[in-house]
Amino acid sequence: MRAGKEAEAVAAAESDRAKPTRRRMTSSTGRPRSEEAHQAILDATLALLAEVGFSALTVEGVAQRAGVGKATIYRRWSSKLPLVVEAFGALPGFEDVDAGSLEQDLKETLKKYLEAFNTTALGTVFPSLAGERAHNPELSKMIEPVARARREPFVRIFERARQRGEIADDVDLGLAADLVLGPISVTLFFRGGVLSPRMVDPIVDLALSGISKRN
Amino acid sequence: MRAGKEAEAVAAAESDRAKPTRRRMTSSTGRPRSEEAHQAILDATLALLAEVGFSALTVEGVAQRAGVGKATIYRRWSSKLPLVVEAFGALPGFEDVDAGSLEQDLKETLKKYLEAFNTTALGTVFPSLAGERAHNPELSKMIEPVARARREPFVRIFERARQRGEIADDVDLGLAADLVLGPISVTLFFRGGVLSPRMVDPIVDLALSGISKRN
DNA sequence: GGATTACGATACAGTACGTTCCGTAATCAA
């Protein structure tokens, strides 16, 4: 479940973790860093992010929850920002689903989407970080590729559908993805509502066929 | 521009302001509360909400920005929560637009929508509050009617369209509203992007006609 | 076994919060 596909992709963008890692390579002596502590810190970060949100999250709180000293955290991450970004990037990603038709692809992928939002910290962490972006450009920049990656599977689904001839050539694939994801986003942000897998089929049906009456 | 339609509707739900107001009615003597200070406080709250977000907002900061003492604020609101709710509720609402056709109604209303998001604090305040809802049930409950009111005009547009026979009887009007609002929400939250009025026409066209190729 | 680095725990200084009190200003009643 943990550590989705884009986790590695994100690692490349983590200038912060790279630095201490490189420094360690210079001197291979001394006590090695505990991998358990590393994982415990990331887990605690996600849990607290879900509970109290980004701005109320403190390094001290993470240390307490993870059962480590604060210094252990600051030795690896310069501040809570890169720590949060890495923890968020480690949340599960989404694999491509190719069920043969546009409709089935969308429905299956969306259901996996909602399940992930409901069963992991994603459902609470994502809105919190999204809300923070408006006031924190640095966080916004670091989160951007991770957020974009979560929309990518849908763009690919529509690319395949176009190749199959299921949609017209002039349809904006990005807009199509936004149209399908939209009601989820509205439910999550505008209404703070529950994401039920039952909402998937009506969304896809309506988005594909359109709202207007067909003549 | 300021003080939209739902401002009054919200006032009813403000248990907090009601209390001191009632207490004042008991004794009509003494120096009256400054209406200027009241407005300055609300303005400052909105400005700071847009700049730093909900959790970083402090009553002290509001007092400084508004040029009033902290006591003046605490005399009217018991905490920053009802203060924020009232300030948010005072943001502009949306009037119904009846341009004669579903397509025109949607396009004109959406363009007003985006304009409001871009020219007022709504664009930054709304995501911040939405993100906070997950961790603050009290805020969530108080914001809910205000957030719902912002979707209402679209539901009414679809109701009129159904009466005109422009859409089928079995279309879920709420879902239709979410479908049209969706790409805006995705742009705002998932991508932290800019809301350009030019995105409106493609959204409406695609939502009305559907993504699938028509045969 | 000595050098080196990481570990958890704690102590420290600094910041900023919400609350409370102050003297002053504005309104009403007598």
Next chain:
DNA sequence: TTGATTACGGAACGTACTGTATCGTAATCC
């Protein structure tokens, strides 16, 4: 006009919590 009452902006107070530095201990390499 005077006294009572309430609101005003400003400032002081105690508290809570932050990031950093430092402690003795533990684990690894040469």
